[in-house]
Amino acid sequence: MEAKIPLEKLGQFEAIFRGRQKTIWSNSPLKSESWSSDINNYLRRNIDNLIQGIKLAQDTIASLTQLLKITEPLETLYDLERLQPAVAHILDAPSRI
Known part of the structure; x- marks a missing residue:
């Protein structure tokens, strides 16, 4: 029954x-022309960089929540x-502390 509505x-x-x-x-150039290997490599590198950036951000958030004892997600x-x-306060603090 639930699948019937989306199918309709x-x-x-x-x-x-x-x-x-x-x-x-319908008239998209992406459909009619194949991508060159240069474009494909460029996009792949940038997507890989984005993935690495997202992972780094996730790791940083995990470290900060642990360091600052943050309980809320x-x-x-x-x-x-x-x-x-x-x-910013942590970064500005003297390193001897």
Whole structure:
């Protein structure tokens, strides 16, 4: 029963799936031209950099929550912005402490 409604809604896109109705992507250059290996390599490197950045951010958040004994999860940009003054204070503190 629950699957019936999404399947009925999917039917409204039949003309697109069968190519009888144009979409904004119909004339996309990505569809008609293959990507060069240079573009593919460039995108792959940047996606890999993004993945590494996300992992680094996750590791940093885990370390900070442990260091600062934070019990609430840090999940949003707002949560991180609230944490920024504490991090700035730690960085400004003399290293001898």
